[in-house]
Amino acid sequence: MRAKTRTFPNLHRQTLAVLGLSFILVSGFWCDPVQAAVSGEPGLVGRVIVVDAGHGGPDGGATSANGVKEKDITLAVAHKLALYLRESGAVVYLTRTVDTDLATDRDRAQRRRHQGDLRNRTRFVRGKHPDAFISIHCNAVPSPAWHGAQMIYMKGNDEAKDLAETMQQNFRDHLLPTNRAPDDMSTLYLLKRIKGPAVLAEIGFLSNPNEAAYLINPKYQNQVAFSMHTAILQYFANQENEPVEPDGAKSRDGSPPPKEDRQAPSQSNASEGQD
Numbered sequence: 001m002r003a004k005t006r007t008f009p010n011l012h013r014q015t016l017a018v019l020g021l022s023f024i025l026v027s028g029f030w031c032d033p034v035q036a037a038v039s040g041e042p043g044l045v046g047r048v049i050v051v052d053a054g055h056g057g058p059d060g061g062a063t064s065a066n067g068v069k070e071k072d073i074t075l076a077v078a079h080k081l082a083l084y085l086r087e088s089g090a091v092v093y094l095t096r097t098v099d100t101d102l103a104t105d106r107d108r109a110q111r112r113r114h115q116g117d118l119r120n121r122t123r124f125v126r127g128k129h130p131d132a133f134i135s136i137h138c139n140a141v142p143s144p145a146w147h148g149a150q151m152i153y154m155k156g157n158d159e160a161k162d163l164a165e166t167m168q169q170n171f172r173d174h175l176l177p178t179n180r181a182p183d184d185m186s187t188l189y190l191l192k193r194i195k196g197p198a199v200l201a202e203i204g205f206l207s208n209p210n211e212a213a214y215l216i217n218p219k220y221q222n223q224v225a226f227s228m229h230t231a232i233l234q235y236f237a238n239q240e241n242e243p244v245e246p247d248g249a250k251s252r253d254g255s256p257p258p259k260e261d262r263q264a265p266s267q268s269n270a271s272e273g274q275d
């Protein structure tokens with residue numbers, strides 16, 4: 001929910017201007033590109049970002065010991081992340097906005113719900129030609145001891161690796177303890193098919209009671225979303241600061257990726273799991 005705008009009925013405009021200038025001078029606000037972008041400056045203006053809330057509908061994903069489902073946490077965090085990104089000027093698309101999957105009735109009838117869901121998520125994302133893609137998930141393993149968020153990217157995708165490392169660092173600095181490093185994988189269905197900075201964020205272990213208690217807390221979900229948003233801002237700020245190549249061609253200037261082949265992935269590959 002957006003914070004209500006405060007009003008200052010008893011203060012003169014000049015007073016407000018002086019207060020504002022004082023804030024700028026004290027905080028050094030003007031010289032920090034990330035802070036500037038947070039305030040709505042060009043950081044993400046016009047950037048197309050697709051946010052994928054993992055699972056949904058009949059696919060609950062992992063479940064915590066007290067019955068909270070991964071699909072509900074990923075959706076809550078996705079909405080919060082979308083809000084931050086939009087406030088920074090990004091054009092944001094969510095693969096889902098409610099508790100549903102993306103499989104069709106035909107997929108269900110043919111008992112291919114999972115494959116159809118992944119196929120249609122991929123189509124949706126590629127159809128938006130995003131500048132960045134974030135898929136949100138929670139981890140779960142039989143042991144309750146494992147904990148720590150971990151970013152996943154496609155092996156060989158350097159842009160995805162950069163974003164994953166930036167995001168992992170933000171999780172390390174601002175969220176529950178994690179010593180994990182980003183992991184590169186080559187088999188995840190979505191990441192294999194989406195070019196550019198595409199990251200699957202495992203935001204914590206639902207199988208760890210302590211981490212699960214945080215993950216189901218809206219305040220922590222908000223912190224997760226804010227850290228992801230900050231990482232995306234930092235990623236694009238770094239891109240813009242990279243030097244121009246000697247031949248005059250800009251190196252990774254943040255322009256939209258080339259149009260991808262929009263052909264649907266072959267169904268023979270669709271049996272790979274998302275996580």
Ligand SMILES: [Zn+2]
Pocket residue numbers: 054055061062070136137138275
């Ligand atoms: Zn998942």
